[in-house]
Amino acid sequence: MNDAGNDLSAAKAPTKISVVVLTYNRSEQVLDTLARLNALPDRFHLIVVDNGSTDGTPEHIAAHFPEVTLVSAQKNLGAAGRNFGVASASTEYVAFCDDDMWWHPGSLSRAVELLDSAPRVGVLSARVLVDEAGETDATCRLMARSPLDATGLPGPSLIGYIAGSCVFRTSLYRQIGGYEPRFFIGGEETLVALDVLANGFTIVYAEELIVHHHPSPLRDSALRRRMLARNAAWVAWMRLSWREAWRETRGAVHAMRREGAFVRDALALFAALPWALSRRQPVPREIERMREAVRRSEALADAWRHRP
Structure with a gap:
């Protein structure tokens, strides 16, 4: 019962x-x-x-x-x-x-x-x-x-x-x-x-x-890559150190050049700078250290995979 x-x-x-x-x-x-x-x-x-x-x-x-x-x-x-x-x-x-x-x-x-x-x-x-x-x-x-x-x-x-x-x-x-x-x-x-x-x-x-x-074939991979780069820069302006913000911004500019939409994407990227900075709340340094540890680990793994 x-x-x-x-x-x-x-x-x-x-x-x-x-x-x-x-x-x-x-x-x-x-x-x-x-x-x-x-x-x-x-x-x-x-x-x-x-x-x-x-x-x-x-x-x-x-x-x-x-x-x-x-x-x-x-x-x-x-x-x-x-x-x-x-x-x-x-x-x-x-x-x-x-x-x-x-x-x-x-x-x-x-x-x-x-x-x-x-x-x-x-x-x-x-x-x-x-x-x-x-x-x-x-x-x-x-x-x-x-x-x-x-x-x-x-x-x-x-x-x-x-x-x-x-x-x-x-x-x-x-x-x-x-x-x-x-x-x-x-x-x-x-x-x-x-x-x-x-x-x-x-x-x-x-x-x-x-x-x-089961990935849909109905997707624009080039657009996604451009937005990934742009958004990474915006996030860095909003939450990360100025050093990281510069690194991510430089990466976004390189990605935009590769994808052949530099002028349009760069204008959108930098036009949002005042908006992003108005929402700036840097995370604690410990979280940046976590990001750095993960980045080093992934770089080592990538180097190991491509070793001669």
Whole structure:
């Protein structure tokens, strides 16, 4: 009788985690992703943010998955569309995936267990398996070898995470303010990650959590590379030392020259300087030391891979 009572209590217990799926003009792909998420054994609240699609995506979602919480943005907000999803979440934790990604069975439940048992952890970054072959994403392989101190943590300590395969404490996400709309997309996690660390939380690579990624062919890689470089410079102006700001700005200028859009991109980069400096809140020196340790470790790993 006691066992039956415990089972009933567990069944009635409210879910502690939501999943926010961000989509834009990929109707068929997001429907497939939602079907995969709906088939999971985990208990979670499913929220989809449509980033102003023009291909009928919200109507298709409403028709096929009426039980899903659907949030429609008026235009494509890039990564900041996720902020609307979190605003609709009423759970303690919130997981993210994009319309070409989905969580592996059991991973969401395990994420709840890890965060419940580790109050210092603000963000869990999952292992991403790419395409049908299921190869571990190269960024995740680097995360697994993080040189940072992970004492007392449920996995390697990180200075960043992957936006489409992570789990946040909802209150922390809201406290930080989520993603900066001006960044649109491309390295949008960096500013958030710095603010997570500056607020006294850690970011952990949880290899046992798995997200599958079948990258959509509908992407502009050149645009993403340019935005990555631009956003890295903006983040440095806002949070890092002047030395780092100069290094990242120089890197952004080189990237813009390579991509053949120097004048337009450089004007956008430097026109935002007053905006970025008005939001300048440098992180503690310890966080910069963490970044330097990771950079040295990755440089050594790269040199070892390309040894003669």
